Amino acid sequence: MNKTLSSIIKKEFRHILRDKQTLIIIFLMPVMMLILFGYAINLEMQNIKTAIVDNSKTPQSRDFIEKIISVNFFRIVSVDPDYNNLESLFQMRQANCIVVIPYDFARKLDHQPQTKVQLLIDASDPNAANYINNYLNMVANLYNLDHNDFVIQPLSVEPRLLYNPDMKSAYFFVPGLIAVIILLICALLTSIAIVREKENGTLEQILVSPVKPIHIIIGKVLPYMMIGFLMGLMILVIGHFWFGVPVAGSVVLLNLMMILYVVTGLSFGLLISTITKSQQIAMMATLVVTILPTIMLSGFIFPIASMPLPLQFVSRLIPATHFLEIIRSIMLKGVGISELYKQAGALALISLVLLGVSMKKFSTHLE
Amino acid sequence: MIPIKVENIHKNYGEIKALKGVGFQVNEGEIFGLIGPDGAGKTTLMRMIVSLLFPDEGNILFMDRDVVSNNAFVRSHVGYMPQRFSLYQDLSVEENLLFFGDLFNVPKEKQHQRLERLYNFSRLGPFKKRFAGALSGGMKQKLALSCMLMHEPEIMILDEPTFGVDPVSRLEFWNILGTLRDQGITQVITTPYMDEAARCDRIALIYAGNILALDAPDKIIADFPYNIYKIASEVPHILFNNLKSVMEEKDIQLFADGVHVIDRNKMGINEMRNFLKAYLKDDEEPAQSNANLENIFLDLMHEQKEQV
Numbered sequence: 001m002n003k004t005l006s007s008i009i010k011k012e013f014r015h016i017l018r019d020k021q022t023l024i025i026i027f028l029m030p031v032m033m034l035i036l037f038g039y040a041i042n043l044e045m046q047n048i049k050t051a052i053v054d055n056s057k058t059p060q061s062r063d064f065i066e067k068i069i070s071v072n073f074f075r076i077v078s079v080d081p082d083y084n085n086l087e088s089l090f091q092m093r094q095a096n097c098i099v100v101i102p103y104d105f106a107r108k109l110d111h112q113p114q115t116k117v118q119l120l121i122d123a124s125d126p127n128a129a130n131y132i133n134n135y136l137n138m139v140a141n142l143y144n145l146d147h148n149d150f151v152i153q154p155l156s157v158e159p160r161l162l163y164n165p166d167m168k169s170a171y172f173f174v175p176g177l178i179a180v181i182i183l184l185i186c187a188l189l190t191s192i193a194i195v196r197e198k199e200n201g202t203l204e205q206i207l208v209s210p211v212k213p214i215h216i217i218i219g220k221v222l223p224y225m226m227i228g229f230l231m232g233l234m235i236l237v238i239g240h241f242w243f244g245v246p247v248a249g250s251v252v253l254l255n256l257m258m259i260l261y262v263v264t265g266l267s268f269g270l271l272i273s274t275i276t277k278s279q280q281i282a283m284m285a286t287l288v289v290t291i292l293p294t295i296m297l298s299g300f301i302f303p304i305a306s307m308p309l310p311l312q313f314v315s316r317l318i319p320a321t322h323f324l325e326i327i328r329s330i331m332l333k334g335v336g337i338s339e340l341y342k343q344a345g346a347l348a349l350i351s352l353v354l355l356g357v358s359m360k361k362f363s364t365h366l367e
Numbered sequence: 368m369i370p371i372k373v374e375n376i377h378k379n380y381g382e383i384k385a386l387k388g389v390g391f392q393v394n395e396g397e398i399f400g401l402i403g404p405d406g407a408g409k410t411t412l413m414r415m416i417v418s419l420l421f422p423d424e425g426n427i428l429f430m431d432r433d434v435v436s437n438n439a440f441v442r443s444h445v446g447y448m449p450q451r452f453s454l455y456q457d458l459s460v461e462e463n464l465l466f467f468g469d470l471f472n473v474p475k476e477k478q479h480q481r482l483e484r485l486y487n488f489s490r491l492g493p494f495k496k497r498f499a500g501a502l503s504g505g506m507k508q509k510l511a512l513s514c515m516l517m518h519e520p521e522i523m524i525l526d527e528p529t530f531g532v533d534p535v536s537r538l539e540f541w542n543i544l545g546t547l548r549d550q551g552i553t554q555v556i557t558t559p560y561m562d563e564a565a566r567c568d569r570i571a572l573i574y575a576g577n578i579l580a581l582d583a584p585d586k587i588i589a590d591f592p593y594n595i596y597k598i599a600s601e602v603p604h605i606l607f608n609n610l611k612s613v614m615e616e617k618d619i620q621l622f623a624d625g626v627h628v629i630d631r632n633k634m635g636i637n638e639m640r641n642f643l644k645a646y647l648k649d650d651e652e653p654a655q656s657n658a659n660l661e662n663i664f665l666d667l668m669h670e671q672k673e674q675v
Contacts, residue, residue, distance in 0.1 A: 007469035011458065018457045205453035208417045209470045210443035364438075366419045 004211050008219025012193070016223060026189070026227065030181045030235050037173040038243055045131050051078040051095040053086070056105035064101065064117070067143050073135045090122045097121045097132045109147075163248075163332040171246075174239030175327040176300040178232045179320040180291070182258065186228040186265025187272065187290045188283065193220055194273035195282040204366065213364050221266050228262045248334030257326050257344065264319040264347050265290070267354035274361040294320040322346045368430055370395055370522050370553040371416060377424035378411055378576075385411045387576040388425070393555055398548050400567030400584075401557040402664070408576045409557040410450055413526045416555065417447045430522070443471065446520035450527050452507050456500030460491055460510055463499055464517055471518030478517065485513040488543065505536025512543065523547070525556040529563065541566050561661040572664050579667035584660060591663050596639055596653035599625040609646045617669040620662060627662055628653060 016023065050068070054061050068074050077095055089095040100118035102108070108115040119136050123129035164171040197203040206216065236254075239245040247254065268290050276282040294300060297311060298320035304312055315321045322343040329335035337344070371393040378386040386408045393399040401409045414420040416427055418438035427434040429441045454463045464485065468478035486492035489509040494502065499510060508528055515523060525544075529537045541563065544554060548568075556567065564570050565584045572579040572587075580587050600606045607621040610628070620627040630639060639653050647653075 003469055004472065007466055011455065011462075011466055014462065015455070015457055200456075201449055201451040201453040202455060204419065204449050205447070206470060207419060208442050208445060208447040209467075210439065210472060211470050365421070366414060367421065 002215065005215045005219050008211075008215060009222055012220055012223045015193070016227070022189075026185060026231070029184075030177070030231050031238070033177055033181065034174075034235060034238055034243075037177060038170060045128060046072055047075045048073055048097060048128070048132055048135075049077045049095045050074040051081050051086075051089055051098040052076060053080055053083055053098065053100040055083075055103040056101050058106035060106040060109055061101045064105075064139075064143055067139050067146075068099065068136070071135060071139055073131075086120060090120075095122070096128065097136075099136070168244075170239065170243035171332060173300075174235065174243060174245045175331055176298075176324060177239075178235045178258070178327060179261070179298065179300060179323050180294050181235060182228050182232045182261055183265045183268070183290050183294055183320060185231050186224055186262055187269040188286045189227070190221055190224045190266050190269030191272040191276070191282040191286050192279050193224065194270070195276055195279050198273075199278055207364055213362055214359075217270065217359070217362060221270065224269070225262050225266055228265060229258060232258045232262070245331065247331050249330035249336065253337055254327065254330045257323070257330065257340075260344060260347050260351070261319065261323045261326075264323075264351040264354070267351045267358060268319075270358040271354050271361070274358045274363070293318045297321070299324050316346070317350075319347055319350050322350075368395065369393075369428065370430060371399075371555060372428040372431075373412070373416070373425070374427070375425040376412065376415065376422045376427065378408070378415070378420070379423055384576055386422075389573070389576070389578055390425070391571050391578065391581055393553060394569070395553055396548060396551045397568040398544060398554045398556060398566070400564050400570040401555065401573055402559070402561070402564040402567075402570050402660070403557075403573035404559055406575075407573045409573060410526055412573075413447075413524055413555070413557060416441075417445055417524055418442060443518075444520060444522065446515035446518070446523040448511050448515055448523070448525045448528055450530065452511060454499045454507070454511055454514060457498060459496050459498055460502070461495040463510060463514055467514040468517040473518050481517055481519070485516060488546065489513050503536070504532045505540065508532055508536070508540055509543070512540070516547075521552060523552055523554045525554060527557050527559070529558065529560070537563070561659065561664065564660050570660075572660075572667060574664075574668050574671055577671060579671060580663070587663060588658055588660065591658045591666075593633070593658070594630040594636070595656045595658045595662055596628045596630060596636060597625055597656040598628065598643075598647065598651050598653050600648075600651050606647070606651060610643070613643070613646060617666065617673070620665050625651075627656070629662070629666060 052065055052068070054065065065076075069076060074097075078089065081089060081098075083100075086098055086100075089098060098120040100120065102116070102118070105115060105117070117140070119133070121129045121132050194203075197206075233255075236247075240247060269286065272282055272285050272289070276285055293314070296302065297304075297307070297315045298318050299315065300320065304315050304321065307315065326340050326343045326347075329340060369392060373392070374390050376386050376389045377384075389408070389412060391399075401412065403409055411420060415422055416429065416434065418434050418441045421435060429437070430444065432440055434441050455466070458466065461482070464482055465478060468481070473481070486495065489512070491506060491509060491513065494506065499507065502510060512525075512528065529540055532540065537560075544556070545566075548554060556563075558564065567584060569581070569583050570587070571581045582590070598606065603621055603623065603625050606626050607619060610619050610626060614628070615631075618629045618631050620629070628639065628643075630636075634642065636653060636655050643653060
């Protein structure tokens, strides 16, 4: 390898290794995010606080309540609260839902074609409200089946969940986290590393030497490329062995795609570094143009299909959108390159455009 | 070969005219000083010589080659020390030196020979494992200079190398520059300090984008046609304000230890004493003195201001 280039790379590694604080953050951040997403931000729901008002107090109503309890989803926190003051349960956040069994429950069951049970839900979290509604309907169905052998169901839907049969959110967020972390490390650290040299005046010093701009750029970028890739790998390993996320497809393809995505992240960082002059601005700019869209618009958390049309269009411009499709397909569905060339092409195109612009903009002069 | 030739350089930053037609020639093996206050245009000019900035008008020749069209040549043959300390603070003295050796493609064996020589004359040897950020101001500047010497340039461009350095280290630094000159290295240096100007072989006094005077420092002093009288004072600014009422402002100069008066009308010391008597306290008396570069600079500055 070219001596100047290897010297710049060596120097860059020294900067990284000697800046202990940054180094610790680089390694701890992915682990912290994994723990956060893995344990704290749990999209699976259980332990829904439930209050039950049993106005019937009959064997039938007790049987129904038994059914509710038997589902892990509901946790009974209050039985027969003051009927006139039910809303205060919601206001004091003591319950997420209240089941009200009418006093004529048993009689109606025996004599009428339909019996209604009231379900009050705190819908300030609409997602949870939906879940609660579905679960109680399921309980009601169970009850119906138990007590009425002759119910005829002409049509029923039998779901089969593919790729993530237990609907574990780890399957969902580990690939997403890889997308966020790689981008964060590559774009943020590269842009800061270059802008720091501008700010400290060291760039002015090394520009007055025979070194070629391309060597400066590659020398700065390569170390962060390796670190970004290592971080991605680390999350992958933890995700696989700790959270049990499968890798159904080719590991080699997965790594190649990660490298492609690393390059995309770097080209973002490079572009930002060519147009900013202070580390602080570089940091803010990177957060605004890379991290925020990656978390909000790439489908990492919110599904793209339910976004308004203009935002759906924007999401196609975000590298993470394509990378998420790639990595989720490879890890969960075991898809090969023949299904993914479009997304890979999009990533390559975005990188090429950004690299081209930043190479052109990288000035070897001070104006 | 002419190391550096600057011809009629103009440079604007928007509305601000940083340089207004500057020209000079630097001779082989001399220390050429650009002397002037902050904002005079020194740094802009230095950056143009090393091809970091482009002139709006005029040419700069570096070893007889046009700088703009030969910037790769300039950058590999010049030793440039920017105004601010621009080395890597988290690299050690030795790592910085070797890095610059690599940057300029100096072969490894040569790097180590030069390292030893540079340690000797800069006396940085005992500190070679220390991080650059932990060095004193004077040692930092010696390190920056040493890094520039790793590729043994024939021409060095030093932009305020002694800024913020203590007087003892400054003296040592200038002694090193003297040694380098004796080895035949041409140096262009900027400084706002007049005592350093006197150590240059030739200087250009520069102010507001113009060169006010260009010659050897002794020659500039010798050519100054007027006598200077020093009036030492405990309260120079009060004395200065008093004298303003009887003398033209361009003929009185305020210093920390008193007021210097230019005898533009050739009154002579005795007549001056009588003339000013009424405005002076008992312990304040004009004394014959030699013009120094600072006096001359201030006078030329006034002249320049009057022209505008």
